[in-house]
Every structure is written in structure tokens, then in C-alpha cells.
Amino acid sequence: MARSxxxxxxxxxxxxxEVFGHYxxxxxxxxxxxxxxxxxxxxxxxxYGTKKDLFIKAVxxxxxxxxxxxxxxLEKSESVKEAIHAIFRExxxxxxxxDRRKECFILYSAIDQVPHEPEIAALFEEDRNxxxxxxxxxxxxxxxxxxxSTDQDLQALARYLYHSRYTLTQVAKLTNDPKVLEEITTVxxxxxxx
Amino acid sequence: MARSxxxxxxxxxxxxxEVFGHYxxxxxxxxxxxxxxxxxxxxxxxxYGTKKDLFIKAVxxxxxxxxxxxxxxLEKSESVKEAIHAIFRExxxxxxxxDRRKECFILYSAIDQVPHEPEIAALFEEDRNxxxxxxxxxxxxxxxxxxxSTDQDLQALARYLYHSRYTLTQVAKLTNDPKVLEEITTVxxxxxxx
DNA sequence: CCATTTTCGGACTAATTAGTCTAGAATGTC
DNA sequence: GACATTCTAGACTAATTAGTCCGAAAATGG
Numbered sequence: 001m002a003r004s005x006x007x008x009x010x011x012x013x014x015x016x017x018e019v020f021g022h023y024x025x026x027x028x029x030x031x032x033x034x035x036x037x038x039x040x041x042x043x044x045x046x047x048y049g050t051k052k053d054l055f056i057k058a059v060x061x062x063x064x065x066x067x068x069x070x071x072x073x074l075e076k077s078e079s080v081k082e083a084i085h086a087i088f089r090e091x092x093x094x095x096x097x098x099d100r101r102k103e104c105f106i107l108y109s110a111i112d113q114v115p116h117e118p119e120i121a122a123l124f125e126e127d128r129n130x131x132x133x134x135x136x137x138x139x140x141x142x143x144x145x146x147x148x149s150t151d152q153d154l155q156a157l158a159r160y161l162y163h164s165r166y167t168l169t170q171v172a173k174l175t176n177d178p179k180v181l182e183e184i185t186t187v188x189x190x191x192x193x194x
Numbered sequence: 195m196a197r198s199x200x201x202x203x204x205x206x207x208x209x210x211x212e213v214f215g216h217y218x219x220x221x222x223x224x225x226x227x228x229x230x231x232x233x234x235x236x237x238x239x240x241x242y243g244t245k246k247d248l249f250i251k252a253v254x255x256x257x258x259x260x261x262x263x264x265x266x267x268l269e270k271s272e273s274v275k276e277a278i279h280a281i282f283r284e285x286x287x288x289x290x291x292x293d294r295r296k297e298c299f300i301l302y303s304a305i306d307q308v309p310h311e312p313e314i315a316a317l318f319e320e321d322r323n324x325x326x327x328x329x330x331x332x333x334x335x336x337x338x339x340x341x342x343s344t345d346q347d348l349q350a351l352a353r354y355l356y357h358s359r360y361t362l363t364q365v366a367k368l369t370n371d372p373k374v375l376e377e378i379t380t381v382x383x384x385x386x387x388x
Numbered sequence: 389c390c391a392t393t394t395t396c397g398g399a400c401t402a403a404t405t406a407g408t409c410t411a412g413a414a415t416g417t418c
Numbered sequence: 419g420a421c422a423t424t425c426t427a428g429a430c431t432a433a434t435t436a437g438t439c440c441g442a443a444a445a446t447g448g
Binding site: 022024026027108109111112114115116124128152153155156157159160163166167170171173174175180183184186187188190191193194 | 221360377387
Binding site for chain 1: 392393394395396397398
């Protein structure tokens with residue numbers, strides 16, 4: 001028999017998120033990428049394919065992981081409002097952590113590639129459909145429960161929530177003040193109290 | 195005497211916004227940039243300096259131009275609410291126009307460079323201070339006029355408005371549907387009716 | 389110990405990068 | 419028409435780019 005694979009796929013993908021998030025897709029050179037991943041050049045090509053392949057893998061992993069958690073929250077929670085608050089609390093919390101925030105910025109780099117990489121564009125279209133539906137259904141449920149009393153268009157509100165979550169990483173790029181993220185989130189979610 | 199300058203600085207800067215906005219700063223190669231600008235290589239270096247110099251000039255021009263208009267709106271308008279609506283209507287309108295939207299995306303590329311280019315970071319810090327103050331003072335005025343009846347923290351609301359305007363370009367990157375921008379803006383500004 | 393596979397490191401290529409230089413054509417003022 | 423300046427086009431450099439190839443070291447299970 002032979003030597004067994006020793007790369008932890010998950011770990012490497014998370015490191016890739018950090019590197020791509022920090023330098024952007026085009027801004028990440030092979031040497032920088034390899035140093036960030038801690039593996040040799042040949043190992044990258046053997047195991048993950050080209051730089052673009054790895055980028056797409058990392059983006060898919062990030063988006064799917066986060067979005068799945070959001071869907072679970074929305075579907076399982078007793079209180080829809082509390083679920084939504086928890087979802088935003090989570091992303092704000094991560095963005096406030098000096099270390100954990102790093103990988104979030106791959107989202108920004110990924111959106112940057114939407115016009116140039118059809119696979120990335122398709123990924124976000126699917127993600128948007130999935131999450132907008134999840135938000136919408138949760139909002140409908142909350143309305144029926146009388147948990148929600150707003151008379152807003154729930155479809156529009158769902159879209160608003162979907163994009164608001166993602167735009168927090170842009171806000172985080174513009175300021176390091178953790179308070180700002182909280183303030184903005186507070187205002188954003190006050191929408192649910194109308 | 196001699197031949198006179200023939201480049202229209204404004205025109206070239208706007209073309210630069212479109213190119214950098216489309217390809218991103220790192221994604222824009224010299225050949226692509228020159229073709230987009232419609233000038234020769236040497237003319238670029240003679241007139242605008244390096245690629246980075248031109249990028250920074252274009253970003254500054256874009257941000258200052260747009261933000262100055264916002265400040266004017268906020269200071270001169272009779273109705274603060276109407277001014278804010280007009281400000282958002284304007285950006286949504288531009289983002290809906292197939293041609294005019296192109297240059298808006300330099301904002302996205304610029305924010306991408308905030309962690310790497312101190313001059314860009316300083317520009318946004320100044321811009322944020324200026325606009326948050328302008329929004330805040332307008333909101334205070336509206337509150338005194340009884341035009342605004344919300345009991346939100348006006349400082350937080352000002353920050354929210356500042357970032358909401360900028361995040362619209364991220365939304366525009368994710369979808370071409372012009373209706374989405376309107377919907378999201380409607381929800382965003384419904385905040386003022388609380 | 390052996391066979392197999394993984395990993396590594398460095399050499400290598402071909403293309404592309406930003407930026408400089410040069411020579412000449414175009415343009416405007418006197 | 420003479421002169422100063424701008425603009426262009428292309429050659430050129432030195433560095434960097436992504437990706438391939440090769441040989442040896444390391445590790446694993448039989």
C-alpha cells in the first residue's frame with residue numbers, strides 16, 4: 001500500500017479563503033497563495049487543480065456552509081425574529097474577531113468575480129434564490145403567527161435581508177470599529193418592528 | 195509656442211472609472227487600460243503618472259464628485275426626507291442605466307484596495323466623516339422640524355444611510371434586475387417612516 | 389524490507405506584467 | 419515657415435506570472 005493523503009481539505013480551503021479574501025483573486029500570486037496554504041506548488045496542482053479551481057472551490061465551500069446554517073436557523077427556530085437576529089449576530093460576531101473575520105472577505109472577492117466567472121455567477125444566483133425563498137417563507141410564517149406586524153412587501157423584505165447580510169462585509173472593509181457593525185445591524189433589523 | 199494639451203481630463207478619468215470598475219485594479223492590465231482610455235502608453239505616463247496614480251485620481255474624482263452632490267442635496271433641500279429619497283433615487287437611476295452604471299463599479303474596486311492603499315483608506319475615512327456628519331445634521335434638523343418622528347439613534351441612522359448608499363453597487367453586481375434596486379431602496383428608506 | 393503513493397523543492401517555460409526610451413508625426417503659436 | 423510641444427507607435431527591459439516537469443525524500447501498509 002501507499003502513503004495516505006495528508007492534506008486536510010477543510011483546513012486548506014479555509015486558509016485559501018483567508019488568502020483570497022485578503023489579496024483578492026487577481027491580487028493573489030502563486031507564491032503568496034502557496035505560503036498562505038503551507039503546501040508545495042506541485043501539491044496544489046495535484047490536489048486542487050489550478051489557482052482558479054481552488055478559488056471556486058473555496059468560494060463554494062464558504063457560501064454553501066454559511067447559507068446552509070442560515071437556512072437551518074430560519075427553518076428550525078421557534079421565533080422567526082429571533083432567528084434573523086441570531087443570523088446577523090453571528091456574522092457581526094465573526095467580523096468583529098480579528099482572526100475569524102479574515103475568511104469572510106472571500107465573499108467580497110467572489111462578488112468581484114461575478115461578471116467574469118460564470119461559475120461564480122451561477123453559484124450566487126442559486127444562493128440568492130435559496131436564501132430569498134428561505135427568508136420569505138420565514139417571514140410569511142411570522143406574519144401568520146402575528147409575530148410580525150409589518151405591512152411591507154415580504155418579498156422585498158426578504159431580498160433586503162439577503163443583501164443586507166452580505167453587504168456587512170463591505171462595511172467591515174471600510175471600518176475596523178466593531179461598534180459600527182452592531183449599530184448598522186440594529187438599524188437594519190429595526191425594520192422588523194415596523 | 196507649442197501644441198496645446200488635447201486630453202479632456204474629465205473624460206479620461208471617467209473612462210478610467212469604467213475600465214477599473216469593470217476589471218478591478220489588479221485585473222486591469224496596461225493594454226486593456228490604454229485601449230479603454232483611447233490614448234497611447236507614453237501619454238498615460240506623461241499626463242497621469244503610473245497606473246496606480248491614475249487609479250487613485252479616478253477614485254478621488256468619483257467619490258468627491260458624488261459625495262459633494264449628496265452634501266449639497268442635504269444642505270439645500272427644504273425637506274430632508276425628500277433630499278434623502280432624491281439621493282437614493284439618483285444612484286439607483288444611474289445603476290439602472292446600462293452605460294452610466296459602468297463607472298459606479300470603481301467604488302467597489304476602490305473599497306477593495308482600502309486595506310492595501312493608505313491613500314484610498316484615508317480618502318474613505320474623510321468621505322465617511324464628511325457624509326455621516328451631513329446625514330446626521332440633516333436628520334437632526336428633520337427631527338426638530340417634526341418632519342421625522344423616529345426615536346432611533348440618529349448617529350446610527352446616519353451611518354446606516356451612508357453605508358446603504360454604497361452597498362447598492364454591491365447589490366448591482368449581484369443582479370441586473372433593476373427592480374431589485376428599487377425594492378431594496380424602498381425597504382431601506384422605509385426606516386425614515388418609523 | 390518492499391512497493392506504492394504523497395509531498396516537496398527547484399528548475400524551467402512561455403507569456404504577461406509595468407514602466408522606460410526613442411524617433412517621428414501631428415498640432416498649434418509666433 | 420520655424421519652433422515648441424504633444425501625441426503616437428513600437429522596441430525594449432527586467433521582473434513576475436501561472437503552470438509543467440523531474441527527481442528525491444518521506445511516509446505508509448504489507
